[in-house]
Amino acid sequence: MxxxxxxxxxxxxxxxxxxxxxxxxxxxxxxxxxxxxxxxxxxxxxxxxxxxxxxxxxxxxxxxxxxxxxxxxxxxxxxxxIAIPLFIFMGIMLQRSKIAEDLLVTMARLFGPVPGGLGISVVFVGALLAATTGIVGATVVAMGLISLPAMLRNNYSQSLATGTIAASGTLGQIIPPSIVLIxxxxxxxxxxxxxxxxxxxxxxxxxxxxxxxxxxxxxxxxAGEMFLGAFIPGMVLVGLYMLYILFYAILRPNNAPAVHYDGAYNLDFLKNVLITLVPPLALIFMVLGSIIAGIATVNQAGAIGAAGAMIMAGYRLPKPGKTLYYPALLAIAALFLVGYALSNFEMNIKGITDSTDRLGITLGVIATIMLLVALGWSCWRIFKIEDTLAGVMLETAKxxxxxxxxxxxxxxxxxxxxxxxxxxxxxxxxxxxxxxxxxxxxxxxxxxxxxxxxxxxxxxxxxxxxxxxxxxxxxxxxxxxxxxxxxxxxxxxxTSFLTPPFGFALFYLRGVAPAIVKTVQMYKGVIAFILLQLTALAIVGAYPPLVNYLPNRVSFLSETSPPPRNPRLQLCLEEYVGQRLSQSTETQDAIVAARALDLSILPEDLAGDLTDSLDTADNAIAELEAAFDAAGQVEAAADDYRPQLRLVRGLEKKIRSRTEEIDKLKVRIGRMRDESQASARTVLEGNVATLSSEVEHLREQIPESWTGAHDTFIELTNAENSARTKYRRAADSAYEDSLEVLEVLDATADFAAMESQLRALKATVQNMPEAEAEDLASELSKAFGKIDGAGDVKSALSKAAKALKAKEPDRAEAMEAYEDAVAEFDSQMAWRAKADAKLRPQLATYLDVIRGSLGIRVQDRFTREQALAMASCSARHRDISLNF
Structure with a gap:
């Protein structure tokens, strides 16, 4: 039932x-x-x-x-x-402001002399409108009214003309910002x-x-990642449309002839092209660019788009005059002022400390007021002219x-x-x-x-x-x-906009197309573009990085980039390090050079730590090679193991399904206690018996060799995982242990700066009251504790402070501990001075070399080169079914 x-x-x-x-x-x-x-x-x-x-x-x-x-x-x-009404408002406002009409006319003149130029211009404008309006109905109607008569007048094939217009109008569904992507x-x-x-x-x-x-x-x-992911596939689709029209025009020039522009390609024409193209492109850049750069969320970008659409409508709808472009110019000046303030001042009201900070905040306030005035001015114009603002808001609400x-x-x-x-x-x-x-x-x-x-x-x-x-x-x-x-x-x-019987783009175009254009011709025209859409689908399906790379790139280059220790990145990290080690011996040479350093300068413990670190670095390289070898063995065994795995997991899924059904039937049987339900209970019990026999039959289909094959393969994967774990630990230790030695040497200047305070403490311990002397000794101990490698001096000073703090203060014991601190200080200064001059530069060079390979996991964030490598690697889909 x-x-x-x-x-x-x-x-x-x-x-x-x-x-x-x-x-x-x-x-x-x-x-x-x-x-x-x-x-x-x-x-x-x-x-x-x-x-x-x-x-x-x-x-x-x-x-x-x-x-x-x-x-x-x-x-x-x-x-x-929340972004949906904002982008809808932006699209309707741009459509009402006749931006589409300007674009179509200008692009037709620009591309006209090219074979199929009118069709290419329609695709180009469709892509621009998709990135600004994203409303299929408005785009198709606008291009149908403006372009279709021109294409038919220039002897374009009816099917090609209508197919191009209908398909170009649907680009708003995949080119961001798109409502369907949200x-x-x-x-x-x-x-x-x-x-x-x-x-x-x-x-x-x-x-x-x-x-x-x-x-x-x-x-x-x-939504932001969807916008980024859809951008390249959208461009692929636009490219396929243009290539199809170009080849169609070359093969059948009579059906898509070149159209020569009667006017001159002079400075006035270039000015007209720039005025028509730059504002929509600038709006696209601000909306999508703010998302890509991480400046704005999708909702904030929608607000930027809505405001930009009002600014553009504010100079497009009124009649030409002296003040026509004043609101737009005021808005541009405000944006430049905001950019200048953000680049040169700390724009935090709570953090104002001096006149420079106040100047930055003042510039920001002035720029904000200018932008609000520009928006208000444009809004008032839109409101007055044919009640456009009210109409756009009503359509947005609907x-x-x-x-x-x-x-x-x-x-x-x-x-x-x-x-x-x-x-x-x-x-x-x-x-x-x-x-x-x-x-x-x-x-x-x-x-x-x-x-x-x-x-x-x-x-x-x-x-x-x-x-x-x-x-x-x-x-x-x-x-x-x-x-x-x-x-x-x-x-x-x-494709739903193009496929009959309810292809909405076809309905929109049919409503504005002249009677001479037959509906059958329109249906014929979209067939090729439907096939092109399916071709784009196949291309993106076969090559996932077309979608995944751009979101990954933006993520890894952003301030919120995932850290190198992120578990999902480890395989890509090891692949990157392996490539670096195989392409260059820089890391290996740096290890050899570090071994040649004179470590006798250092104390025994630090010299031992550094020697162990170099041994660990060699071991890390060996473990990485072992991990790759183990991975190769897993990959070789996977060809035979995967078919068995699929078979057994498939059988186990069916067994689980049957078992769950049996459990549900048993619950229903348990509820049927009335004698009137005896016949129904019998039927259900029969179903349970049938399902139970199916379960047994399914279990019998599991190959006897499965357990052995599974255990053998698990041993291989465990060996790979173990090798990778050993490599990660060895690589981290190799870098961190050497870094700790370098940090000790880097602290030499701070250590030496404490000498005067340490020498002055002697008179304090000898002559000042015990309580005051204890406080100063404790403070100095804490100061040495903050310096790398000064732990022994800190400990001696702590003993001196404790001796002074005891119920019966012992100045002699305190002085003895103080003398130990001085002796340790002098001893450290002796080797620190030599190490700082002879060892520290070479050790810093060694760490700089291995930071991009063995030390990559302990970085706070990726370098640009590493981030791009991670974006490329993680853009590929990796089969993990062998782990299940």
């Missing part, structure tokens, strides 16, 4: 959507109606409202739906949704938590260990409400889907597919592609992603990142 009500849920939802019923009410309505019917049927048939639910009852699942609804608004982690980031954040829990359970069941190493955790994503109501409805639908075991059904189906992760992934992508024929991108994102994303993210074989999965789904969802 659970399957029946699950089917009923889908039928009610599909029927409501197909009949044109509003999505905002169709999704939660289908959920509530189905849960109510299941509860009512259960009460009538068995006397229990819970019987037809996968687990729990109607109250629980309705409460879960309400909790999901509240989560959309009240969860702190989901604050990125929604996907929000959905993936919760999906990541579920995937992490599932992976920990999988690791525990596979290994028996209670805790899973943090390096195997599933990492979440954010669009934002639509997005959020669909999110709320999808939360209810997801709860109902899980109530009837839909999530378990999907999981069992995907996990039961042969071929592992990639089969599951292709099936999911195919389902999303097919759903795009019928559903809107928001509906797909909020209904499908919460169900399938946890399953895909939890799989350790592919070990994909959430940002890569989000971008892949975003690219796939983009």
């Amino acid at each position: 659970e399957l029946f009500f699950l089917f009923l849920l889908i039928v009610i939802m599909a029927g409501a959507l197909g009949s044109g019923y509003p999505v905002a009410f169709a999704l939660p309505g289908a959920a509530i109606i189905t849960i109510g019917l299941a509860a009512g049927a259960g009460y009538v048939m068995t006397g229990s409202t819970d019987v037809y639910f996968h687990s729990g009852g109607p109250n629980q699942w309705l409460s879960a739906g309400v909790t999901n609804l509240r989560g959309v608004y009240w969860e702190v982690e989901r604050d990125t949704l 929604i996907l980031a929000d959905q993936l954040a919760s999906a990541t938590d579920q995937a992490g829990t599932a992976r920990k359970i999988l690791h525990k069941e596979a290994t028996g260990e209670l805790s899973m190493p943090s390096m195997f955790d599933v990492v979440s994503t954010s 669009t934002t409400s639509l997005v959020f109501i669909i999110l709320l409805g999808a939360a209810m639908l997801t709860a109902a889907f899980r109530a009837f075991g839909g999530e378990e059904l999907v999981r069992e189906f995907l996990l039961g597919l042969p071929g592992g992760f990639w089969t599951q992934f292709v099936i999911v992508m195919l389902v999303i592609f097919i759903l795009g024929f019928f559903l809107d991108f928001i509906e797909i994102a909020v209904v499908v992603v919460p169900i399938v994303a946890p399953i895909l993210l939890a799989d350790p074989e592919a070990n994909i990142t959430a940002v890569w999965l989000g971008v892949m789904i975003g690219l796939n969802i983009q």
